[in-house]
Amino acid sequence: MKAVVVDRSAPGGLKLTEVAERSALPSEALVRVAAISLNLGEVRRARNAADGWRPGWDIAGTVETAASDGSGPPAGARVVGTLGEAAWAERVAVPVNALAVLPGGVTFEQAATLPIAGLTALYALGKRGSLLGRRVLITGASGGVGIFATQLARLAGARVAALVHRAEKRDAVLPYADDVFVSDTAEAASAAGPYDLILESVGGAVFASALKLLAVDGMLVTFGTSAERTSTIEVAPFYLAGGQSIYGFVIFHELEREPAGPALARLAALVDAGKLDVRIDGVLPVEQIGDAANRLWNRGVIGKLVVTF
Numbered sequence: 001m002k003a004v005v006v007d008r009s010a011p012g013g014l015k016l017t018e019v020a021e022r023s024a025l026p027s028e029a030l031v032r033v034a035a036i037s038l039n040l041g042e043v044r045r046a047r048n049a050a051d052g053w054r055p056g057w058d059i060a061g062t063v064e065t066a067a068s069d070g071s072g073p074p075a076g077a078r079v080v081g082t083l084g085e086a087a088w089a090e091r092v093a094v095p096v097n098a099l100a101v102l103p104g105g106v107t108f109e110q111a112a113t114l115p116i117a118g119l120t121a122l123y124a125l126g127k128r129g130s131l132l133g134r135r136v137l138i139t140g141a142s143g144g145v146g147i148f149a150t151q152l153a154r155l156a157g158a159r160v161a162a163l164v165h166r167a168e169k170r171d172a173v174l175p176y177a178d179d180v181f182v183s184d185t186a187e188a189a190s191a192a193g194p195y196d197l198i199l200e201s202v203g204g205a206v207f208a209s210a211l212k213l214l215a216v217d218g219m220l221v222t223f224g225t226s227a228e229r230t231s232t233i234e235v236a237p238f239y240l241a242g243g244q245s246i247y248g249f250v251i252f253h254e255l256e257r258e259p260a261g262p263a264l265a266r267l268a269a270l271v272d273a274g275k276l277d278v279r280i281d282g283v284l285p286v287e288q289i290g291d292a293a294n295r296l297w298n299r300g301v302i303g304k305l306v307v308t309f
């Protein structure tokens, strides 16, 4: 079986090569992979990993062999799913609770974008309870998570502001947000605040300036540092405002409490109904996985990049 592995001498540090295949556990279905999508986090991790490490979180494909304990989708079902690593392969064994059957109107390419980016957006937005009539700010709004989060917050009834870094990416976000701000800091977004919920994935000055825009009882969910890992914040205004909180979010912790399958089914149903747009910036064959990783790393992507097997 062929899979993507880290190889420093290959373009983008990744290559497709023959690997040993592990057999499925009784509660796992064997899925023939049709499409995967790339996330900044796994590309970053692959760049730091030793040769031979196998990246990959998001897959869509067809069940080749159903789980032997009789649970989950049958052979032949079109599915989307997620793994903690090593998902970029021709065939993968996936726990059935991390799989969802795809509606007929959702392509493998669309489905492959949903797991990490879509689940991060969905679960992070769920941290502040009902969003009906709330004000929400999404930073890094032109990215894979950001474009989903902006749309999902609006679908949930929030008034949504989007913070975009590069001006050329503004138009991609415009249809999904009530207000779009282009800036290196969140200060610009104060015009539409204060915010009951902020999804923050940029870090550095954006984290610090976004924190100042929280409403009383508002929550900032921090889940990324696309720009900068370190931030200096003003502590007193944060606690004196009353009831404000910062939630540290990592999707793999959330998935331990809320398995991916049902949430992926919800996201796929929204795509099928035409309510959630999947913004695919490019589809490349798996032989070009290194080029795809470089493109994402060099910020040349709006929304998601998909690779097909």
Ligand SMILES: NC(=O)c1ccc[n+]([C@@H]2O[C@H](COP(=O)([O-])OP(=O)(O)OC[C@H]3O[C@@H](n4cnc5c(N)ncnc54)[C@H](OP(=O)(O)O)[C@@H]3O)[C@@H](O)[C@H]2O)c1
Pocket (backbone or CB within 6 Å): 039, 040, 041, 116, 117, 120, 140, 141, 142, 143, 144, 145, 146, 164, 165, 166, 169, 184, 201, 202, 206, 222, 223, 224, 225, 226, 227, 228, 249, 250, 251, 252, 296, 299, 303
């Ligand atoms: N904790 C978790 O479980 C979890 C889950 C998913 C993602 N993440 C993290 O969340 C972040 C977003 O993920 P993603 O997959 O959406 O990544 P992505 O598609 O690469 O998007 C990153 C976004 O951040 C923006 N950005 C990058 N550098 C910036 C800067 N210096 N100032 C302002 N904005 C900047 C980008 O805008 P430009 O291209 O215009 O610069 C882009 O909109 C990543 O850091 C990722 O590692 C964490």
